[in-house]
Amino acid sequence: MKEVYQVPASQSLQGDVIISGAKNAVLPLMAATLLCRGTSIINNVPQLDDVDTMADVLRYLGAKVELQGSRLTIDTRECDGYQAPYHLVTKMRASIYVLGPLLARLGQASVALPGGCAWGPRPVDLHIAGMQALSAKVELSHGNIHAHAGRLKGADFTFPISSVGATVNLLLAAVLADGTTRLFNAAIEPEIDNLVDQLNAMGAQIFGKGSNTLVIEGVAELQAAEIDAIADRIEAGTYLIAAAITKGKLTVKQVQPSHLTALIDSLTATGALVYCEDDSITLDAQRRTLKPISIKTGPYPLFATDLQPQWMTLCVSLAGVSQVTDTVYPERFQHVAELCRLGANIRVKGNTASIIGTPSLSGAPVKASDLRAGAALILAGLIATEHTDISDIHHLDRGYQNLIGKFANLGVTIHRHASHTTDCQTKTTPLLSLCG
Numbered sequence: 001m002k003e004v005y006q007v008p009a010s011q012s013l014q015g016d017v018i019i020s021g022a023k024n025a026v027l028p029l030m031a032a033t034l035l036c037r038g039t040s041i042i043n044n045v046p047q048l049d050d051v052d053t054m055a056d057v058l059r060y061l062g063a064k065v066e067l068q069g070s071r072l073t074i075d076t077r078e079c080d081g082y083q084a085p086y087h088l089v090t091k092m093r094a095s096i097y098v099l100g101p102l103l104a105r106l107g108q109a110s111v112a113l114p115g116g117c118a119w120g121p122r123p124v125d126l127h128i129a130g131m132q133a134l135s136a137k138v139e140l141s142h143g144n145i146h147a148h149a150g151r152l153k154g155a156d157f158t159f160p161i162s163s164v165g166a167t168v169n170l171l172l173a174a175v176l177a178d179g180t181t182r183l184f185n186a187a188i189e190p191e192i193d194n195l196v197d198q199l200n201a202m203g204a205q206i207f208g209k210g211s212n213t214l215v216i217e218g219v220a221e222l223q224a225a226e227i228d229a230i231a232d233r234i235e236a237g238t239y240l241i242a243a244a245i246t247k248g249k250l251t252v253k254q255v256q257p258s259h260l261t262a263l264i265d266s267l268t269a270t271g272a273l274v275y276c277e278d279d280s281i282t283l284d285a286q287r288r289t290l291k292p293i294s295i296k297t298g299p300y301p302l303f304a305t306d307l308q309p310q311w312m313t314l315c316v317s318l319a320g321v322s323q324v325t326d327t328v329y330p331e332r333f334q335h336v337a338e339l340c341r342l343g344a345n346i347r348v349k350g351n352t353a354s355i356i357g358t359p360s361l362s363g364a365p366v367k368a369s370d371l372r373a374g375a376a377l378i379l380a381g382l383i384a385t386e387h388t389d390i391s392d393i394h395h396l397d398r399g400y401q402n403l404i405g406k407f408a409n410l411g412v413t414i415h416r417h418a419s420h421t422t423d424c425q426t427k428t429t430p431l432l433s434l435c436g
């Protein structure tokens with residue numbers, strides 16, 4: 001059944017939000033369990049559709065996967081499958097993370113090519129070039145990547161551009177390769193560090209964590225381990241921006257403030273007050289006049305592309321002119337047309353959107369084209385008059401755990417309805433029951 005979120009015009013957000021584990025950390029951690037035969041544990045796992053999809057991929061390969069609360073158990077003792085089919089990969093691009101570990105442990109892998117996504121082409125050429133550098137033979141046919149190798153051989157590989165996904169896949173392959181691999185210009189996102197910690201706990205020999213040169217001494221085998229997923233910096237950032245947009249005051253808890261430096265600096269530059277403690281960040285925008293701040297996305301620690309759409313909503317809400325440039329995904333502007341349906345004034349040229357702030361938005365039906373675009377529309381709905389109905393919310397189910405419950409704690413009642421009854425009189429379902 002298709003559903004919509006109905007977001008009411010809201011008062012200032014007030015309160016605390018406990019931030020969930022990061023899906024972008026958990027998905028590589030799950031793929032890494034394929035490198036051993038044993039029972040691995042991942043803690044702080046969010047209940048999200050993307051986690052379910054990765055669980056289905058692992059089950060298809062022969063693993064037993066069970067999520068109890070936020071504790072995920074993955075038993076790979078009888079896991080010998082080497083094929084990830086299109087019907088699973090097409091649901092979630094990160095399925096391609098199984099390529100490296102399958103190739104490393106079984107000597108072969110057949111993974112469907114993920115294709116593009118809502119914000120344009122998303123190539124996997126670097127994943128493939130990396131496997132070839134480790135001596136794998138790779139063929140593309142019938143929409144699949146077929147890779148095989150005896151034992152992979154360690155090698156030097158330089159990423160021409162920083163890529164989170166390709167760094168994940170190369171790490172997952174190189175840990176079991178014969179000899180030394182050196183990865184230059186590797187991604188340094190916190191989710192990569194989380195993966196390095198897990199792999200080293202499994203017995204891998206990876207040096208240089210946190211730097212963009214990673215040295216991996218291949219080992220013959222790895223053992224199962226237990227790891228805690230890091231907090232979701234994008235979820236935390238989304239709620240902080242929501243507080244700024246509504247001139248509220250909220251604290252995101254169980255986060256790592258150092259993972260959000262670029263956002264914190266940009267929020268501070270708007271005029272909001274931002275306080276950090278060891279594992280929490282408070283934003284106070286009450287009774288303050290904020291000004292829009294231009295941002296440019298880039299690889300970590302620069303401003304995250306996954307917070308770009310939400311930041312654009314903030315710029316829309318503030319008087320003044322600003323620009324949002326995405327250098328990571330130059331076509332990631334699907335949310336612009338939907339924001340304009342709500343009354344925003346945005347022009348896109350190349351990889352830059354120019355925004356003239358609007359005193360008020362008016363609620364309307366809009367469509368989430370992807371996960372973070374959906375988040376941007378939720379935030380816009382908070383400041384639009386009347387209510388905003390957001391459709392295609394399956395995208396939000398991929399990345400925001402208990403969105404309704406978390407907003408309810410902040411004083412906002414978002415409803416989830418069947419999409420053919422957007423007038424909220426009938427078939428209203430209490431959101432908490434649907435969001436678990």
Ligand code: UD1
Binds near residue numbers: 125127163306328329
């Ligand atoms: C990951 C995140 C995604 C986030 C993105 C950028 C996960 C599951 N996904 O995606 O949420 O938006 O990082 O922070 O963690 N590129 C190539 N060839 C490749 C791979 C990437 O040209 O083989 C390019 C991309 O087009 C893009 C840049 O490299 O311009 C960075 O992409 P990358 O970091 O790989 O993004 P993902 O890992 O797909």
